[in-house]
Amino acid sequence: MKLSILIFFCFLGPILAAIGRYDSSSSWSSESHEGRGSHGHGHGHGHGGRPRPPRPPVGPRPPREKTNCPAGWMLFKRPQGNWCVKVFVxxxxxxxxxxxxxxxxxxLTGLQTDEERLKVAGAGLQLIHQNGFxxxxxxxxxKRKASCPTIGICAPKDAFEWTDGHTTGTxxxxxxxGQPDGSWRNGFGHEDCALQFLFASGTTSQVWPGFIHGQLNDRWCQYSDNNSRLYACGKLAT
Incomplete structure (x- = not known):
């Protein structure tokens, strides 16, 4: 009998020790889980409970610069919009x-700047050489302003205005x-239109002494002769 009781307690001790270790492990696991849960909850409110501010709206894209001209046309970049020009025979x-x-x-194109004036003269010079002029x-x-019919009334750069609806400035x-002088001719009236002198030499000509290649002159709008061989057109780039 005593031997049986002794054997019983020998088995009971290890069993109770194992149960104690299990309870301790379960308690630690539970506390650890709760700690992690609490930490994760706190992380979710890293902004102090306030929602994130909305992203600023994306502004509209700037418009595409229009730089396309038909083949053979020159592109002139202008602040009010790019302009295409071609000289014709x-x-x-x-x-x-x-x-x-x-x-x-x-x-018929105007000339926004002196640089444009020289470029149009250059394009005209090429056509003069190509055609043997x-x-x-x-x-x-x-065209001449109605308020500036003759020389001396307005400053030269204020006597005319561009007519293409796009060119600005003087x-x-x-x-x-000495130009524009607004010469009068019977049947024509005053010289109310403008043209550019172009010479094969690129400098001067004996036909019009004193004039320099590329300079402007006023002329009767109805007038045409053997030297009226070129004109320049302009339109908006696309």
């Missing part, structure tokens, strides 16, 4: 040249000294 007066430009979806005039989109009015 043809013996016409001012009105006929304007009609031809309209057929190109354009108008010695000199030519080139019609532009400019920097492109590179007149020959």
């Amino acid at each position: 043809g013996q016409f007066n001012h009105f006929q040249s304007e009609t031809n430009c309209v057929g190109q979806g354009a108008k 010695q000199q030519s005039t080139l019609w532009l989109g400019a 920097d492109g009015f590179g007149w020959h000294p």
Whole structure:
């Protein structure tokens, strides 16, 4: 009997020790889990419980700069919008040249800057050489202001205005000294339109002494002769 009781307690001790270790492990696991849960909960409110501010709205994209011109047309960059220009060959007066430009979806062009004036003169010079001309005039989109019919009433750069509806300013009015003089001719009236003198030499010509290649002059709008061979059209870039 005593031997049986002794054997019983020998087995009971290890069992009770194992149960104690299990309870201790379960308690630690529970506390650890709660600690992690508490830590994770706190992390979710890292902004002090306030929602994140909304992202600022994305602004509209700036408009694409229009730089496309038809083949053979020059691109002139202007602050009010880019402009395409081409010089054409043809013996016409001012009105006929304007009609031809309209057929190109354009108008007789003005000259925004002195640089544009020189570039148009350069394009005209190439056509003079290609066609074997010695000199030519080139019609532009400019007309005399009604308030400035003759020389001396207005300053030279204020006597005319551009007519293409796009060109601005007066920097492109590179007149020959003493022009525009507004000469009068029976059946024509005053010289109310503007053209550019172009010479095969790129400098001067004996036909018009004193004039320099690329300078502007006023002329009767209805006038056309053997030297009226060029005109320049302009339209908006796309």
